[in-house]
Amino acid sequence: MMTPIYKKGGANMNNVMAIINNALDESFLDKLTGHRSLASVPFGARYRLIDFPLSNMVNSGITNVGLLLQTKYRSLMDHIGFGKAWDLDRKRNGLFILPPAHIYQANRAYKGDLQNFASNIDYIKRSNQEYVIIGSPNVVANIDYRDAFKYHIENDNDITIIYRQLEVFRRDTTYTVINTDDNDRIIDMKVNPKKNFYKKISLQRYIMKKELLLDIIDECISKGEWDFVKNAIIGNLNNLKVYGYPFRSYAAVINSINGYYKSNLELLKPNVWQDLFLKNGPIYTKPKDEAPTGYKNGVNARNILAANGCSIKGEVKNSVLFRGVKVHPGAVIKNSIIMQKSEIGENAYLENVILDKGVQITADKSLKGDTNLPMIIAKNTIV
Amino acid sequence: MPKEEMLAMLLAGGKGTRLGVLTKNIAKPAVPFGAEYRLIDFPLSNCTNSGITTVGVLTQYKPLVLNSYIGSGSSWDLDRHNGGVTVLPPYVKEGGGSWYKGTADAIYQNIEFIDIYDPEYVLILSGDHIYKMDYAEMLNYHKTKNADVSIGVLEVPWEETHRFGIMNTNEDQKIIEFQEKPENAKNNLASMGIYIFNWEYLRKYLIEEAEENDDSAGDFGHNIIPKMMADNLNFYAYTFKGYWKDVGTIESYWQAHMDLLGEKPILDLQDRNWIIYSVNPNRPPQYLSEDAEVDNSMINKGTQIMGTVKNSVLFFGVKVAQDAVVEDSVILPNTRIRSGAKIKNSIVGRNVIVEKNSKIGLETDDKKSNELKITVIGDDEVIPEASNIKAGMVVG
Numbered sequence: 165m166m167t168p169i170y171k172k173g174g175a176n177m178n179n180v181m182a183i184i185n186n187a188l189d190e191s192f193l194d195k196l197t198g199h200r201s202l203a204s205v206p207f208g209a210r211y212r213l214i215d216f217p218l219s220n221m222v223n224s225g226i227t228n229v230g231l232l233l234q235t236k237y238r239s240l241m242d243h244i245g246f247g248k249a250w251d252l253d254r255k256r257n258g259l260f261i262l263p264p265a266h267i268y269q270a271n272r273a274y275k276g277d278l279q280n281f282a283s284n285i286d287y288i289k290r291s292n293q294e295y296v297i298i299g300s301p302n303v304v305a306n307i308d309y310r311d312a313f314k315y316h317i318e319n320d321n322d323i324t325i326i327y328r329q330l331e332v333f334r335r336d337t338t339y340t341v342i343n344t345d346d347n348d349r350i351i352d353m354k355v356n357p358k359k360n361f362y363k364k365i366s367l368q369r370y371i372m373k374k375e376l377l378l379d380i381i382d383e384c385i386s387k388g389e390w391d392f393v394k395n396a397i398i399g400n401l402n403n404l405k406v407y408g409y410p411f412r413s414y415a416a417v418i419n420s421i422n423g424y425y426k427s428n429l430e431l432l433k434p435n436v437w438q439d440l441f442l443k444n445g446p447i448y449t450k451p452k453d454e455a456p457t458g459y460k461n462g463v464n465a466r467n468i469l470a471a472n473g474c475s476i477k478g479e480v481k482n483s484v485l486f487r488g489v490k491v492h493p494g495a496v497i498k499n500s501i502i503m504q505k506s507e508i509g510e511n512a513y514l515e516n517v518i519l520d521k522g523v524q525i526t527a528d529k530s531l532k533g534d535t536n537l538p539m540i541i542a543k544n545t546i547v
Numbered sequence: 548m549p550k551e552e553m554l555a556m557l558l559a560g561g562k563g564t565r566l567g568v569l570t571k572n573i574a575k576p577a578v579p580f581g582a583e584y585r586l587i588d589f590p591l592s593n594c595t596n597s598g599i600t601t602v603g604v605l606t607q608y609k610p611l612v613l614n615s616y617i618g619s620g621s622s623w624d625l626d627r628h629n630g631g632v633t634v635l636p637p638y639v640k641e642g643g644g645s646w647y648k649g650t651a652d653a654i655y656q657n658i659e660f661i662d663i664y665d666p667e668y669v670l671i672l673s674g675d676h677i678y679k680m681d682y683a684e685m686l687n688y689h690k691t692k693n694a695d696v697s698i699g700v701l702e703v704p705w706e707e708t709h710r711f712g713i714m715n716t717n718e719d720q721k722i723i724e725f726q727e728k729p730e731n732a733k734n735n736l737a738s739m740g741i742y743i744f745n746w747e748y749l750r751k752y753l754i755e756e757a758e759e760n761d762d763s764a765g766d767f768g769h770n771i772i773p774k775m776m777a778d779n780l781n782f783y784a785y786t787f788k789g790y791w792k793d794v795g796t797i798e799s800y801w802q803a804h805m806d807l808l809g810e811k812p813i814l815d816l817q818d819r820n821w822i823i824y825s826v827n828p829n830r831p832p833q834y835l836s837e838d839a840e841v842d843n844s845m846i847n848k849g850t851q852i853m854g855t856v857k858n859s860v861l862f863f864g865v866k867v868a869q870d871a872v873v874e875d876s877v878i879l880p881n882t883r884i885r886s887g888a889k890i891k892n893s894i895v896g897r898n899v900i901v902e903k904n905s906k907i908g909l910e911t912d913d914k915k916s917n918e919l920k921i922t923v924i925g926d927d928e929v930i931p932e933a934s935n936i937k938a939g940m941v942v943g
Contacts, residue, residue, distance in 0.1 A: 209832035210848070248621075249829075434836070441831035451827040455816035456582035456847040456860075461809075466839055469832040472583075472848050473817060484832075488819075 177225030177310060181257075181293035181374070184217055185300045185392065187234035187264070187277040192420055195542040196520060197236070203301035204240040205418070206503050206521070208431050208440070209484050210471040212243055213418065215449045216306070217299040217369075222250045223445030224309035228257035228291055232280045234264050249450050260287055276390030281381050288374065296377055298392070300368040304427060305415035307369065308444045312409040316371045322404035323376070323397065325350060326369040328415045333363060336536065337423035340366040340393060348408045353398045356419070364408065367415055370397060376404075414439035425518060425538045428484050428501050432467055454487050462493065471504075478508065492527070499535070517541065551601050551630060551664040553686055553743070555594050556657070558650055559587060559674035560607030565796045568896065568925030568943040574606065576674030577613045578794075579879050579897070581807055581816055582847040582860050584825045585616060586794065589679070590672045591623045591632070592823045597682040601630030601664055604674070605653045607646060610636055616826055623824045635660060652765025655753040661746065669749055671742040671767070677803055677814065678791040679821045680741075685785045689743045694783040696748075696775060698722065699741030701787045711737030712768060714784045722782035727768060736784055739791055742767065748780065790814045801894055801921045804860045804877045807845050828880075830863050838869055854884070862897075871901075876908070879926075888930075892919060892938060896926035904933045911938040 190202040203214035247259030265279040316324040327342055338356035342364045345351055380396045389395035414436050416427035431437045454473030464479040473488040478495030486504040494511035506519045509527035516533035520543040529547050533539030563575025576587035594602050606613055620632030635657050637646050647653035689697040700714050714736045715724035752771050756763050763770050790813050794800040806813045830849025840855040849863040854871035864881035871884045876893045887904035908922035925943015
């Protein structure tokens with residue numbers, strides 16, 4: 165039973181709409197985004213990246229969510245449907261699919277994600293909420309937006325950015341970093357800098373008044389500026405009250421293959437998955453009606469996260485298994501991510517590997533990547 | 548409303564008395580099964596998979612959980628513009644109302660509902676059997692045989708025939724005699740409680756029975772079928788070959804769960820060609836810790852396994868702490884088993900807390916008997932630290 169947690173807090177979230185910006189460059193995920201957009205990249209045994217921001221929004225009481233699309237969105241559309249899994253199939257409000265920019269401007273070069281906002285400006289104008297939260301799908305966290313929204317109102321901010329203070333700054337990925345003064349006012353912000361980092365990173369959740377968003381879009385576009393973060397946000401740090409809201413629980417920014425790989429395996433730490441799955445409401449995803457997972461005679465499975473529908477006979481350690489994975493006897497899987505419907509043949513050996521959906525590893529094959537450079541096998545490959 | 552060729556009426560009012568504490572708060576069809584499901588998921592999913600899109604669910608005993616579980620029927624793809632699933636509790640009519648006296652009376656009291664769809668055939672199902680069956684094939688058989696009534700049957704071992712309604716058939720599968728729980732059976736084809744009736748006939752017999760016989764038990768087996776047989780209606784037996792289980796007792800409920808395990812389970816729930824749908828609670832993936840030891844078990848999402856689990860079925864939200872041992876058992880949703888606890892040959896209800904170092908079903912006072920004794924813990928019980936619940940006991 166879904167707990168309507170949004171009824172507990174003080175913030176009136178009926179007055180907040182959300183936009184998930186999936187018009188982002190996803191090429192850093194290489195083969196994993198060869199046929200899908202960032203938002204539909206599988207994550208955490210049974211989810212796709214979009215499930216996290218979408219569920220957070222719903223759990224925070226937001227009922228009007230627009231989803232900006234740019235490319236390769238077939239799998240995303242299939243996953244989202246009418247938004248039923250997130251309780252967003254509504255008569256009023258609900259989930260709105262916002263089609264790519266170029267369909268309105270055939271044969272014109274794509275300039276940046278502000279174009280997607282501009283192409284769907286009617287949706288934004290027509291929505292009757294006063295405030296908007298803009299988020300991107302490549303940050304995995306379980307955030308209660310009500311707290312951040314309350315802070316936004318009480319502190320009378322123009323823009324509030326949810327950020328996280330990093331303990332470990334990973335060099336194998338990139339971040340949008342921010343610098344704040346003692347009062348959390350954002351004084352500097354940079355997208356994927358190569359040096360001069362800050363230890364505070366943007367979790368890419370931006371709260372502002374809808375009217376302000378409309379003004380900023382108009383302002384930017386009329387000057388030939390097309391990048392939401394660099395132009396609309398960073399470009400306004402000096403003229404607007406832009407404040408940071410610190411988020412202190414688990415958050416993973418997926419900005420590289422290695423970051424993707426490590427963040428998946430990080431879920432095996434009980435404190436991480438408890439933070440992500442058990443706090444601030446459930447993470448919803450499209451149900452597939454898979455039967456429960458069968459662990460067969462002689463299985464050796466330790467330190468794993470597994471979805472339903474798997475049939476496991478071999479040895480699986482420190483790994484994440486998605487729905488319907490089959491592991492035959494004698495197979496060994498270590499430190500790997502095995503996506504939906506992949507099958508690992510008898511006596512095969514996998515270490516530090518990411519198998520995309522529907523990969524078949526035939527008997528006795530051995531594949532090994534490096535801890536810092538996992539081997540990726542593309543969707544439906546037969547090895 | 549467009550005419551339906553066949554609609555299904557699912558009898559879901561049963562109390563399931565022999566399941567004891569498992570049906571204390573819920574009707575038998577709502578009893579959890581197979582780590583993920585409830586019993587009613589099987590007939591409902593069979594309907595969906597057979598292309599039957601109009602289903603009436605007849606409820607009576609403790610219907611609350613069942614009603615909210617069925618909801619709009621969308622879990623089984625039965626939220627339809629025309630038909631779909633309709634929950635049918637007893638209701639008050641112009642001349643007063645009454646409970647459903649029996650299976651046939653339940654259908655009789657809902658003639659108006661069936662008439663909306665004006666079907667050729669009505670399929671009668673039970674809400675508490677576990678099996679995967681294509682009702683469309685049975686309907687084809689019914690039409691090919693030009694039958695008035697077809698009864699689903701399965702071959703049972705001869706020594707068990709006294710537990711069933713037995714159909715005596717000729718070489719053409721035509722039923723010539725019906726024996727209810729016979730001492731000396733002439734055949735071993737047992738009724739599965741699945742019937743296809745030509746609605747025109749069934750409607751007529753239901754009305755006659757209700758109007759002419761005030762003391763009628765309103766039961767298919769006792770009243771309607773014998774009367775139809777006496778009138779020489781065409782009865783045919785449709786033999787079902789797959790797995791079928793009536794989980795009417797604690798032992799058969801436990802055994803049906805054990806049937807889900809093994810190298811090639813007798814009942815394969817992972818078959819994607821015949822999906823058993825359910826309300827599918829949204830839970831995180833299952834977590835097995837570094838110390839987990841799992842063997843020959845079926846485990847649902849939302850579980851956390853830090854201890855040992857062998858030959859067992861675990862529902863969603865179950866937590867098995869470090870050094871806890873679960874063997875040959877069925878653990879229902881959201882139950883917590885704390886460290887050092889040991890459970891064997893047991894069925895543990897929902898939301899139970901088994902405190903540290905408790906023993907359930909491990910020891911027996913009856914040293915002589917080798918008979919398997921299943922221990923049952925009812926819903927919401929707390930088993931105190933270091934308790935010793937002997938084999939065969941029922942708590943709750």
